[in-house]
Amino acid sequence: MATALITGASSGIGMALARVHAEHGGDLVLVARRRERLEALKAELEAAHDVRVWVIVADLAQDGAPRKVYDLVRELGLDVDILINNAGFGLHGLFHTQDPEHLSQMVHVNVLATTMLTRLFVPHLIARGRGHIMNVASVAAFMPGPWQAVYYATKAYVLSFSEALADELRTTGVTVTALCPGATETEFKERARIGRVRGFEMGAMSAREVAEYGYRAMLAGKRVVVPGWRNRLLTFLPRILPRSWTVVMSRIGMEPL
Template sequence: MTTSEMTYRGTTAMITGASSGIGEEFAARFAERGADVVLVARREDRLRALAAELEERHGITATVLPLDLGVAGIAATLRRELDDRGIRIDTLIGNAGFGARGAILTEDPERLAAMIQLNVVALTAVTREFLPDLVASGRGALVNVASVVAYQPTPYMAVYGATKAFVLSLTEAIAYETRDTGLRVLALSPGSTATEFFEIACAEEVARGMQTPAQVVETALKALDRRSTPPSVVSGATNAVASMLSGIIPRRVVLEASGRLLA
């Protein structure tokens, strides 16, 4: 397919959830292409180690913001932090999020609320806060990380699946609303990926045929480099087929199959 590569050198990308996994890989790939990066996550030690490595290896500037994205008012806090440093971003990678596995009747309500706060409320607020900057720049992208579970109901991960369905729907709608601005908007849906997610979600046994973070991010970069960036992309051929079939097969059948897999 004909490509028109996105601009990286001379731009700044902010990556949430940058301390490991997909977020760390996004930071490395953007820095490799010459972009400055703003690294946001709770674990300051990991962020500082990553920032030092990226600056030394690629000669870029890496700014560390050790913040909890799950707290109320995080979008305003990020704005203040960047304003204080005189930083304007061209790209936003909304990667921070977590999942939990179990029947909703047995899940801790506070944990579910925290999941919704981070995966939905914070992502929406941060996206809205910085979207005008991204549109004004016109040289970068908005990438929000959804999941293959966004395409189907997910018993025993019901709330997590619902939050990712929200991310997918929100980001595709933003892609349409900003289609004439030059901003590239993408919802990225990985399947099982070799990250810390499965430790947190307690779902190691369902992680069959896992991709690596590098493979997932490569999928996103290829989509961003298309002449016409799609509003969403699923990482991995098997995942893409499964996501497509979930929209064709009767919902009841999809629900039954998903429930058996995750039970």
């Protein structure tokens, strides 16, 4: 069965994806900073399923971290069949008030780590003529986002990058899926210091629902998937509304109540 490398597997959607993959009988490489969380998940999955799990502790905000993860995977002698770039975080607030270092880390994790891990692993997938890449974007990818300007822009990058790569790889047997969740019950909201905003007050999906939906879509080779009808409506509106209205809609969803 396929081996999947999942970044951000220590909580939320990444942890749920790891459980879904293990239920399918697949081995796993779990990547994040919190070792104890990853070790606990490894113990849980190896006890419950006939799978092997490896833990790699890495801070993907650091320059060179994707290369270190890649080198460790090679040293372990593992072939990664499924690469899931899920690690990411947001930061709520007006751009001119936000901590520059925090913003820089966000771009590193959400954009650079996703890009470089994909660049490092994809030649192996192409050489074998099969495999899947899933990049976790967001409904935020479809619109500019006042109060989370940088976060929304990072997700627009992830979506654009994924769609272009999916096209480049169309004859290789390797598929690329951009999973675009809306509000989801994870540690994301608290870590992004979002507080009370309409975008989350209207209800959130569970990480498990999002993971199952994304995993199925990835295996089916779908390119862009949005879990939940409300999120699909949210990503449809920017296609028909003028861009200036979309920005206002987006602001109404994210400004503090």
